[in-house]
Amino acid sequence: MSEGVYQNSDGFEDDEPDAMKNTDIDGQLYANVRAFKSSTRNGVVASDGVTDHHNSTEIDQLQDSNSLLTKKRDQLQNSYNTLTKERDQLQTRYNTLTKERDQLQTSYNTLTKERDQLQTSYNTLTKERDQLQTRYNTLTKERDQLQTSYNTLTKERDQLQTSYNTLTKERDQLQTRYNTLTKERDQLQTRYNTLTKEIDQLQTSYNTLTKERDQLQNSYNTLTKERDQLQTRYNNLTKERDQLQTRYNTLTKERDQLQTRYNNLTKERDQLQTSYNTLTKERDQLQTEKKILSERLSNLSE
Incomplete structure (x- = not known):
């Protein structure tokens, strides 16, 4: 029974390092940003700086989303470590x-x-x-018959x-x-x-x-x-x-x-x-x- 508990101390297999996972997520986000920039260069003409400002705003939103996902991933990792200790x-x-x-x-x-x-x-x-x-x-x-000898x-x-x-x-x-x-x-x-x-x-x-x-x-x-x-x-x-x-x-x-x-x-x-x-x-x-x-x-x- 103890072998079943300690056979895998993490409770699951994780062959991919955290650094590689972070690189994959960041790479996907920056690929989206590059694709967006290239689409702007290939056919969209900015007028009075409005298009550039709009592109910059979307890039900031993508970076904010990336930060939020990273924080949530760290929170889940902390919860996972806590449950391992409790087990x-x-x-x-x-x-x-x-x-x-x-x-x-x-x-x-x-x-x-x-x-x-x-x-x-x-x-x-x-x-x-x-x-x-x-x-x-x-x-x-x-x-009863010998009661008279009581003193002895x-x-x-x-x-x-x-x-x-x-x-x-x-x-x-x-x-x-x-x-x-x-x-x-x-x-x-x-x-x-x-x-x-x-x-x-x-x-x-x-x-x-x-x-x-x-x-x-x-x-x-x-x-x-x-x-x-x-x-x-x-x-x-x-x-x-x-x-x-x-x-x-x-x-x-x-x-x-x-x-x-x-x-x-x-x-x-x-x-x-x-x-x-x-x-x-x-x-x-x-x-x-x-x-x-x-x-x-x-x-x-x-």
């Missing part, structure tokens, strides 16, 4: 958006893998929770306090991960704002080109064959610019869609992490109660 800028932005899209796709794939791993862990913990729940129900009946559980409470401290440290680690994700989100927001500014600048450039196109259209009938060639080249560059603009908008939409998927996966990962932590706490509590009740049963049996 190169749009190509650069297109390449930049392509790289950003690839990076977001990589992040999306990574988050998908993490989500699948967390889902597997979640399912495993769910099964363990169900098994522990069954055991918990059985031990609950036995715990004070020491075990201290052990639970230690477990609580451990879970607090894990929570702090998760908070650090959360802060990291917040920074990444802010960086993506900054990129989004930058793209919004670039879109506004492109809209302003588009409006300016539209006004210039209308002005060139109004003076179309007064231009020569050279102007017609430049107008054709101008239209070709405008089409290339519109195609690049369309690709630019398409990449912007793809980037926004990937950003949305990225945010959704981040939320799902956080939810699964929360569920995972909750199930871990429940499992630890049930495991602790199981040990306590088992020790009580062994004491009672003795």
Whole structure:
């Protein structure tokens, strides 16, 4: 695709130098002047200087027309150079958006893998929770019988306090991960704002080109064959610019869609992490109660 854009940096072939074009136009105008003078010498007799004055006036008009055509040609050449620069800028932005899209796709794939791993862990913990729940129900009946031994559980409470401290440290680690994700989100927001500014600048450039196109259209009938060639080249560059603009908008939409998927996966990962932590706490509590009740049963049996 980039080869199609840069295959011809001008957008059209121009084998004739500008100096030769100017020489051809000036030569045609001066040929007309010489033809007019010769026709005057061959058959027209001036009376009282009126004919000479009339010829001089027409020569001045032809020279003025030549000056106007030269100015219009220069204006079209400047517009052509401006459109070429805009096309190169749009190509650069297109390449930049392509790289950003690839990076977001990589992040999306990574988050998908993490989500699948967390889902597997979640399912495993769910099964363990169900098994522990069954055991918990059985031990609950036995715990009711051993309610009189409540005072011996004070020491075990201290052990639970230690477990609580451990879970607090894990929570702090998760908070650090959360802060990291917040920074990444802010960086993506900054990129989004930058793209919004670039879109506004492109809209302003588009409006300016539209006004210039209308002005060139109004003076179309007064231009020569050279102007017609430049107008054709101008239209070709405008089409290339519109195609690049369309690709630019398409990449912007793809980037926004990937950003949305990225945010959704981040939320799902956080939810699964929360569920995972909750199930871990429940499992630890049930495991602790199981040990306590088992020790009580062994004491009672003795």
